[in-house]
Amino acid sequence: MMVNMSLATCLGNSSRALKVSDFPPAMVLSHRLLVVYPWTQRFFDNFGNLSSTSAIMGNPKVKAHGKKVLTSFGDAIKNMDNLKGAFAKLSELHCDKLHVDPENFRLLGNVLVIILASHFGKEFTPDMQAMWQKLVAGVATALAHKYH
Amino acid sequence: MVLSAADKSNVKAFWDKIGSHAGDYGAEALERTFCCFPTTKTYFHHFDLSHGSAQVKAHGQKVADALTQAVAHINDLPNALSALSDLHAYKLRVDPVNFKLLSHCLLVTLACHHPAEFTPAVHASLDKFFSAVSTVLTSKYR
Numbered sequence: 001m002m003v004n005m006s007l008a009t010c011l012g013n014s015s016r017a018l019k020v021s022d023f024p025p026a027m028v029l030s031h032r033l034l035v036v037y038p039w040t041q042r043f044f045d046n047f048g049n050l051s052s053t054s055a056i057m058g059n060p061k062v063k064a065h066g067k068k069v070l071t072s073f074g075d076a077i078k079n080m081d082n083l084k085g086a087f088a089k090l091s092e093l094h095c096d097k098l099h100v101d102p103e104n105f106r107l108l109g110n111v112l113v114i115i116l117a118s119h120f121g122k123e124f125t126p127d128m129q130a131m132w133q134k135l136v137a138g139v140a141t142a143l144a145h146k147y148h
Numbered sequence: 149m150v151l152s153a154a155d156k157s158n159v160k161a162f163w164d165k166i167g168s169h170a171g172d173y174g175a176e177a178l179e180r181t182f183c184c185f186p187t188t189k190t191y192f193h194h195f196d197l198s199h200g201s202a203q204v205k206a207h208g209q210k211v212a213d214a215l216t217q218a219v220a221h222i223n224d225l226p227n228a229l230s231a232l233s234d235l236h237a238y239k240l241r242v243d244p245v246n247f248k249l250l251s252h253c254l255l256v257t258l259a260c261h262h263p264a265e266f267t268p269a270v271h272a273s274l275d276k277f278f279s280a281v282s283t284v285l286t287s288k289y290r
Contacts, residue, residue, distance in 0.1 A: 053269060
C-alpha cells in the first residue's frame with residue numbers, strides 16, 4: 001500500500017513522542033491481546049502461565065514479546081515505502097515456522113490502536129487514528145504477503 | 149460467544165459511568181469510523197459528514213440510545229433489539245463487516261475518554277457486548 005509523506009511524518013512524530021519501543025503502556029500490547037482475544041494464546045504454549053488475567057499481565061515472556069512487536073512497528077515506520085520488503089523475512093517466519101493466521105495481525109493492530117487511544121486520550125484524534133489504522137493494516141498485509 | 153455474569157456487570161458499570169456522555173461518544177465513534185474506514189461513508193451519502201455535523205451528532209445519539217437500551221436489557225438482547233434488527237435486515241442492509249468497524253471505533257472512543265476504567269477485562273467485556281449486539285442486528289439478514 002502507498003503511504004504518503006505526511007503520513008510518514010505524522011507517524012514518525014507520534015511514534016517519537018511515544019518512544020514506541022520503551023512506551024510503558026505499549027508493553028501491555030501482547031498482554032491485552034491475550035486477555036481480550038484468549039484464543040490467541042494458542043501460539044504461546046511455551047510462554048508458561050497464561051491461566052488467568054493476572055498470570056498473563058505478570059508474565060515476562062509476554063512482555064518481551066510485546067516489546068519485540070513494538071520494535072517491529074518502529075521499523076515499519078522507518079520503511080513505510082516498502083513494508084512488504086521490510087517484512088518479507090518475518091512474513092516467511094510467521095507462515096512457515098509459527099503458523100499464525102494473518103487474522104491475528106489485524107487483531108493485534110487494533111489492540112495497538114486502542115492502547116494508543118487510552119494513552120493519548122483526546123490527542124488521538126480521528127485523523128491520527130486513521131493514520132495508525134493505515135499503518136497497522138499495511139503491516140498486517142505485509143506480514144501476510146509471503147504466505148502460501 | 150456468551151456474555152458471562154462478569155461481562156454483564158462490567159458493561160453495566162462502565163455504561164453507568166459514561167452517563168449522559170454516551171451521545172457524544174456515539175457521534176465521535178461515527179466520525180472515527182467515517183474517517184478511518186471511508187467505505188462506511190457509502191451508507192451515509194445523504195448526510196453532511198463534515199466535522200461537527202448536526203446529522204452525525206443526531207445519529208450518534210440514536211446509536212448511543214440503542215446501546216443504552218441494550219445495556220438495560222442485557223439479559224434479553226434479541227427481544228430488546230428486535231425492531232432495530234428488522235430495520236437493519238430489511239431496510240438498511242448494512243453489510244455485516246461494518247458492525248465490526250463501528251464497534252472498534254466505539255472501543256477507541258471509550259478508551260480515549262476513560263483510560264483508567266478501560267482495563268483489559270472491561271475492554272474484553274465491551275468488545276463481547278458490541279459483538280453480541282452486532283450479531284442480533286444482523287441475525288435476520290438471511
